[in-house]
Structure formats: structure tokens, C-alpha cells
Amino acid sequence: MRSIEDAGALDGMAAKADHVAAFLKGLANAHRLLILCELARGERSVSQLIAATGIPQTSMSQHLAKLKEEKIVSFRREHRTLHYFIDSEAAKDIIAVLDHHFCGKA
Amino acid sequence: MRSIEDAGALDGMAAKADHVAAFLKGLANAHRLLILCELARGERSVSQLIAATGIPQTSMSQHLAKLKEEKIVSFRREHRTLHYFIDSEAAKDIIAVLDHHFCGKA
DNA sequence: ATGTCAATTCAGAAGCATATAATATCATAA
DNA sequence: TTATGATATTATATGCTTCTGAATTGACAT
Numbered sequence: 001m002r003s004i005e006d007a008g009a010l011d012g013m014a015a016k017a018d019h020v021a022a023f024l025k026g027l028a029n030a031h032r033l034l035i036l037c038e039l040a041r042g043e044r045s046v047s048q049l050i051a052a053t054g055i056p057q058t059s060m061s062q063h064l065a066k067l068k069e070e071k072i073v074s075f076r077r078e079h080r081t082l083h084y085f086i087d088s089e090a091a092k093d094i095i096a097v098l099d100h101h102f103c104g105k106a
Numbered sequence: 107m108r109s110i111e112d113a114g115a116l117d118g119m120a121a122k123a124d125h126v127a128a129f130l131k132g133l134a135n136a137h138r139l140l141i142l143c144e145l146a147r148g149e150r151s152v153s154q155l156i157a158a159t160g161i162p163q164t165s166m167s168q169h170l171a172k173l174k175e176e177k178i179v180s181f182r183r184e185h186r187t188l189h190y191f192i193d194s195e196a197a198k199d200i201i202a203v204l205d206h207h208f209c210g211k212a
Numbered sequence: 213a214t215g216t217c218a219a220t221t222c223a224g225a226a227g228c229a230t231a232t233a234a235t236a237t238c239a240t241a242a
Numbered sequence: 243t244t245a246t247g248a249t250a251t252t253a254t255a256t257g258c259t260t261c262t263g264a265a266t267t268g269a270c271a272t
Contacts, residue, residue: 017136017143020208024134030123037123046249059231061250080239080248090207097203101196102126152219165261167220186218186269
């Protein structure tokens with residue numbers, strides 16, 4: 001696939017379209033939205049996320065890996081347990097917009 | 107600005123995760139972001155979009171089809187020419203957020 | 213009717229994303 | 243040191259996305 005940069009002299013978002021698209025792809029999955037939905041309420045361990053969403057453990061790990069890769073979430077370790085949290089202002093803002101438009105909030 | 111905790115429980119989003127994910131997938135592509143970037147400045151014909159972005163004609167049609175499918179854009183016909191425009195407040199808001207966070211706009 | 217312009221649709225190939233199962237790691241407790 | 247609990251990694255199969263090229267439609271002018 002040809003890179004977007006080959007398109008020529010485009011400004012602003014255009015020059016960063018690949019990066020922004022990758023970020024959006026991090027959010028564009030129903031399971032990951034559920035995870036972020038839960039994390040929007042506060043920090044959660046992986047086990048808590050599994051309990052809250054019903055997503056299988058292996059799958060959860062992979063989704064969290066993708067979210068980490070896109071710098072959407074981070075975690076801190078406490079003993080054997082990893083506590084994840086949303087670590088992207090952009091993601092928080094997007095979630096707020098989605099909430100507003102699709103979940104009937106004011 | 108409203109914090110993510112203030113945004114609420116996001117309970118509604120869980121039930122709509124598939125739909126919201128499909129909407130986000132409509133945006134989550136570098137070429138489609140370029141198209142929307144251009145449309146954010148106003149209505150454009152397909153030819154104008156091709157000229158502005160360098161995306162090949164067949165590919166452009168397919169991307170526009172996907173954006174229509176997700177109700178992100180609509181068009182009006184004028185003679186042989188189709189004029190596209192962004193027809194989703196949610197998409198406009200998302201683009202504004204992306205612009206703010208990734209393109210250094212206010 | 214025929215040609216032409218503007219755009220879409222179709223069909224195939226290549227690459228990407230996701231789920232599942234099995235295995236591995238890492239920290240701690242016994 | 244061995245066992246256990248919490249999570250991550252690897253492998254693989256299946257389906258989805260996107261690109262390209264060829265063919266098609268639809269609107270207009272001649």
C-alpha cells in the first residue's frame with residue numbers, strides 16, 4: 001500500500017494521517033471499546049477487566065497489548081497484579097465524543 | 107473541559123459497542139482521513155477529492171462507499187458530478203478532536 | 213443512437229486483524 | 243525449590259480490508 005506521504009504537499013492532518021489512522025484503529029474494535037469503557041471509570045486489573053467484559057484471557061491480553069502499542073493505556077504493577085488505566089488525553093476526548101453521540105448523554 | 111469520569115458510566119456504550127466500532131472503522135484509515143480532512147473545508151466533487159489527495163479513482167470510490175455506508179458522508183448530484191459532504195456531527199466532532207491533538211490546532 | 217465524462221461496481225490477490233489453544237513468564241507463597 | 247496465581251506470548255486458522263485493473267452505469271451532448 002502506498003504511504004499517505006506520497007500523496008504530495010498536504011498540510012496538517014494529512015502529513016500525519018498514517019499515525020492518526022493507527023491511533024483510531026486502536027479504538028476501532030468492539031472489545032477494545034468495552035475495555036476502555038470500563039477503564040473510563042477508573043484503573044482496573046486484567047482480572048477485573050475480564051470479569052467486567054467477559055472477554056477471554058488470551059484475547060484480553062492481546063487487546064491490551066494493542067492499546068499499549070498505540071499509547072492509549074498504560075499500567076502499573078502491584079505485586080502480581082497489573083493495573084491498567086487510560087493514558088491518552090486524545091482517547092479520553094474521543095470516548096467523551098462517542099459517549100455524547102451514541103450513548104445519549106448531554 | 108469535562109473529565110472522563112464526569113462523562114458518566116458509559117453503560118450505554120457497552121450495548122452499542124459493535125455499532126460504535128463500525129463507525130470508528132469508517133474513520134480509521136489514512137486515505138479516508140485525508141478525504142474527510144478535505145471535506146472538512148467544504149463540499150467537494152469526487153474529481154476534486156482525487157486531485158486534492160492523489161488517491162486513485164477506483165480506490166476513492168470504494169472509500170467514499172464505505173463512508174456512505176457508515177453515514178459519515180452524503181452527496182448531492184449536480185449534472186454528472188457528485189458533490190460529497192460530511193453528514194455526521196459525530197464525525198465532525200471526532201475530526202475536531204484529532205485536529206486538536208495531532209495537528210496542533212486550537 | 214452514439215460517444216464521452218464522472219463515477220461506481222466487480223473480481224482477484226495480498227496483507228491485516230481477531231479468536232482460540234497451548235505454552236511461557238514473572239512474582240510471590242509455601 | 244516447587245507450586246500457584248496473574249498475565250503475556252506464540253502459533254495458527256479464518257475472515258476482513260484495501261489495492262489494482264477491467265467492466266459497467268448514468269447523465270449529458272451531438
